[in-house]
Amino acid sequence: METSRITELKLIAANVRKDALTAVHSASSGHPGGSLSIADLLTLLYFEVMNIDPKDPKNPDRDRFVLSKGHCAPALYSVLAERGFFPVDDIPTFRKTGSYLQGHPDMKSVPGVDMSSGSLGQGVCAANGMALAGKIDKKDYRVYTVLGDGELQEGQVWEAAMYAPHYKLDNLTAFVDFNGLQIDGDIAEVMSPLPIDKKFESFGWHVIVTDAHDFEALLSAINEAKETKGKPTMIIMKSVKGKGVSFMENNAAWHGSAPNDEQYAQAIKELDAEIAKLKEA
Amino acid sequence: MAKTATREAYGMALAEFGESYDIVVLDADLSKSTKTDTFKKKFPERFFNTGIAEANMMTTAAGLASCGKIVFASSFAMFAAGRAFEQVRNGICYPNLNVKIGATHAGISVGEDGATHQCLEDIGIMRTIPNMVILNPADKVESILAVEAAIKHEGPVYLRFGRLAVPEIFDRETYKFEIGKGVEIMEGTDATIIATGLMVPEAMEAAAKLKGEGLSVRVINMATIKPIDKDIIVKAAKETGAIVTAEEHNIIGGLGSAVAEVLAENSPVPMKRVGTEDKFGQSGKPAELLELYGLTAANIAKQVKEVLKMK
Structure with missing residues (x-):
C-alpha cells in the first residue's frame, strides 16, 4: 500500500473513532474501549478490502461482515456511516428510543449490517453459515468476522472453531481483537483463553498474529488469508483497548462506560490533533 | 388404522420437497433419529452435520438463511428449544430469518430415555418469542403438509414432531393445512x-x-x-x-x-x-x-x- 493511502486510511479511522465516541457520548451509554480497538480494522475492511456498495447493501454477491463482538456497534455504525451507507448525522441517535441505530447491530434496521449480533459467541457461527452458503452456491464472496478476546470464553465459539475447518471454509477470515481486557479486568485473570494462537491452530485454522493498528501488516494478513486454501484463517490482532484516546488506552474501565462532557471534549481534541497531524503529512 | 411417527413424516417431507425447493438441512448428530437422513441420502450436497453442537447449528442456520437459503435445523425438541433457546431467540427470531426448526422426540412419548429427553416445555418456551410460528402436527399427512407450509412461510417456524408411531387420521387428497387455522x-x-x-x-x-x-x-x-x-x-x-x-x-x-x-x-x-x-x-x-x-x-x-x- 502506498504511504499516501495509509495516511488516508488513518484519517478515516480517526474520524470513525470520533463518530464512535460521539455515539457513545450522545447515548451516555455504550462500549468505547473495544470500538476504538477495532476502528482501524473496520476502516481497512470497508474502505480497502471488502467488495461492498453502499448503494446496494443487499447485493447477494457482496462480501459479508459480522461483528461477533456486537457491543462494539459504535465502531461498525461509524464506519458504515463514513462509507456512505447512512448519514453520519444520524450517529448521535445511537441507542435512543426510536432510532434505527440499536444498541447492538440490527440487520433489519441498519443499512450495511449483514447480521444482527450482540449475544457473544453467535456472530462467528452466523459467519460460518454465510461462508457455507457461499460454498453451496459456488459464489466467490468472502466473509469476515471479528471476535473479542473475552468472547473466546463462550463455548459456542469453539463449536464454530471446530466447524469452519471441518467444512474447509477458506472463504472465511476471522479476527480476534486481542486487547487483553474484558469488563471484569484482565482476560488472563478472569478466565484465560490463552494461548489463543495454539488453540485455533489445533482446531485446524490457519493462524496469523499481527498488529491491529498497522494497516500494512493487517492488509498483508488479510491477503495471506485470501491465498490460504482448504481452511479458514484466524487473524489474531494485538490491539490497544481504547486506542487513540490517551486516558482510555489499556483501561478496562472504558469497556462499557460513556465519557462525560469534559472527557468527550478531551477525546475529540486528541483525535482532532491526530487528524491535523495526518493532514500535514 | 395405519400408524406412522411424525418424525418419519418429517424425513419423508424433506426428501419430497427437497426436489422442488432449495432447502438446506442441518442436524446435530441425530439424523438417524430425527429422520433427516432420508434427505441426506437423496441430497448429500445440501445436508450438513454440525456434530453435537446445537448452539452453533442454530446460528449457522441463521447465517445460511441470511444468504437466501431455506434452512431446516433439526434436533430433539429438548436441545432445539431448550439448549439452543437463546440462539433461536437472538440469532433466528430477532432478525426474523427463514429458519425452520425440526424438533423431533417432543413429549413424554419418547419413552425409555426418560425425563432428560422428554421435552414438555418447548411450546411454552418457543411461544414467548416474537416472530416464531409453532406447528404441532397430529399425524403423517398433517406433518408433511406442515413442512410444506413452513417452507412457503417466510420467517422462523418451530415444527414439533414425535418419536412414537401415531394413527394416520388425515387424507392427503382432501386435507387442507393452513398455518394459523384450527x-x-x-x-x-x-x-x-x-x-x-x-x-x-x-x-x-x-x-x-x-x-x-x-x-x-x-x-x-x-x-x-x-x-x-x-x-x-x-x-x-x-x-x-x-x-x-x-x-x-x-x-x-x-x-x-x-x-x-x-x-x-x-x-x-x-x-x-x-x-x-x-x-x-x-x-x-x-x-x-x-x-x-x-x-x-x-x-x-x-x-x-x-x-x-x-x-
Missing part, C-alpha cells in the same frame, strides 16, 4: 375438546365415547399453536360453552395456556387442561407413560364431564 374434525354442541399432536386421536376417541353417553362434543385439531386461531376458539366457546384442551406438554405454557388466554380476554367459559401437570417425565414404555400421566381418551372424557359441571 380444524373442526368432529361436530358437537355440549362442549369442545381442543387437541394438538398425538392427543388428537385421543380427543376423537373421547368424543366418540361421550357420544355413546348422550353428549355432543366438538373436537378441534389445533396444529398451529402460534399464531393461535382465536376465531375458532371463540366460536367454540360461544356455541358449546365449555372447553377442554389436550396436549402432550406441560399444562403451563402450551396449548392450554394459549387457549385460556384467548378465552379470558374474549369469551370466558369454563375450561380444563389435559397435559402433564407441571411434572417431569420418566423412563417407561410410551403407552404406559401416556396412561400414567393422564394423556388418554379416558382422562379427556373425564375432564369433559368435569367441565360440564362448571357450566
Whole structure:
C-alpha cells in the first residue's frame, strides 16, 4: 500500500473513532474501549478490502461482515456511516428510543449490517453459515468476522472453531481483537483463553498474529488469508483497548462506560490533533 | 388404522420437497433419529452435520438463511428449544430469518430415555418469542403438509414432531393445512375438546365415547399453536360453552395456556387442561407413560364431564 493511502486510511479511522465516541457520548451509554480497538480494522475492511456498495447493501454477491463482538456497534455504525451507507448525522441517535441505530447491530434496521449480533459467541457461527452458503452456491464472496478476546470464553465459539475447518471454509477470515481486557479486568485473570494462537491452530485454522493498528501488516494478513486454501484463517490482532484516546488506552474501565462532557471534549481534541497531524503529512 | 411417527413424516417431507425447493438441512448428530437422513441420502450436497453442537447449528442456520437459503435445523425438541433457546431467540427470531426448526422426540412419548429427553416445555418456551410460528402436527399427512407450509412461510417456524408411531387420521387428497387455522374434525354442541399432536386421536376417541353417553362434543385439531386461531376458539366457546384442551406438554405454557388466554380476554367459559401437570417425565414404555400421566381418551372424557359441571 502506498504511504499516501495509509495516511488516508488513518484519517478515516480517526474520524470513525470520533463518530464512535460521539455515539457513545450522545447515548451516555455504550462500549468505547473495544470500538476504538477495532476502528482501524473496520476502516481497512470497508474502505480497502471488502467488495461492498453502499448503494446496494443487499447485493447477494457482496462480501459479508459480522461483528461477533456486537457491543462494539459504535465502531461498525461509524464506519458504515463514513462509507456512505447512512448519514453520519444520524450517529448521535445511537441507542435512543426510536432510532434505527440499536444498541447492538440490527440487520433489519441498519443499512450495511449483514447480521444482527450482540449475544457473544453467535456472530462467528452466523459467519460460518454465510461462508457455507457461499460454498453451496459456488459464489466467490468472502466473509469476515471479528471476535473479542473475552468472547473466546463462550463455548459456542469453539463449536464454530471446530466447524469452519471441518467444512474447509477458506472463504472465511476471522479476527480476534486481542486487547487483553474484558469488563471484569484482565482476560488472563478472569478466565484465560490463552494461548489463543495454539488453540485455533489445533482446531485446524490457519493462524496469523499481527498488529491491529498497522494497516500494512493487517492488509498483508488479510491477503495471506485470501491465498490460504482448504481452511479458514484466524487473524489474531494485538490491539490497544481504547486506542487513540490517551486516558482510555489499556483501561478496562472504558469497556462499557460513556465519557462525560469534559472527557468527550478531551477525546475529540486528541483525535482532532491526530487528524491535523495526518493532514500535514 | 395405519400408524406412522411424525418424525418419519418429517424425513419423508424433506426428501419430497427437497426436489422442488432449495432447502438446506442441518442436524446435530441425530439424523438417524430425527429422520433427516432420508434427505441426506437423496441430497448429500445440501445436508450438513454440525456434530453435537446445537448452539452453533442454530446460528449457522441463521447465517445460511441470511444468504437466501431455506434452512431446516433439526434436533430433539429438548436441545432445539431448550439448549439452543437463546440462539433461536437472538440469532433466528430477532432478525426474523427463514429458519425452520425440526424438533423431533417432543413429549413424554419418547419413552425409555426418560425425563432428560422428554421435552414438555418447548411450546411454552418457543411461544414467548416474537416472530416464531409453532406447528404441532397430529399425524403423517398433517406433518408433511406442515413442512410444506413452513417452507412457503417466510420467517422462523418451530415444527414439533414425535418419536412414537401415531394413527394416520388425515387424507392427503382432501386435507387442507393452513398455518394459523384450527380444524373442526368432529361436530358437537355440549362442549369442545381442543387437541394438538398425538392427543388428537385421543380427543376423537373421547368424543366418540361421550357420544355413546348422550353428549355432543366438538373436537378441534389445533396444529398451529402460534399464531393461535382465536376465531375458532371463540366460536367454540360461544356455541358449546365449555372447553377442554389436550396436549402432550406441560399444562403451563402450551396449548392450554394459549387457549385460556384467548378465552379470558374474549369469551370466558369454563375450561380444563389435559397435559402433564407441571411434572417431569420418566423412563417407561410410551403407552404406559401416556396412561400414567393422564394423556388418554379416558382422562379427556373425564375432564369433559368435569367441565360440564362448571357450566
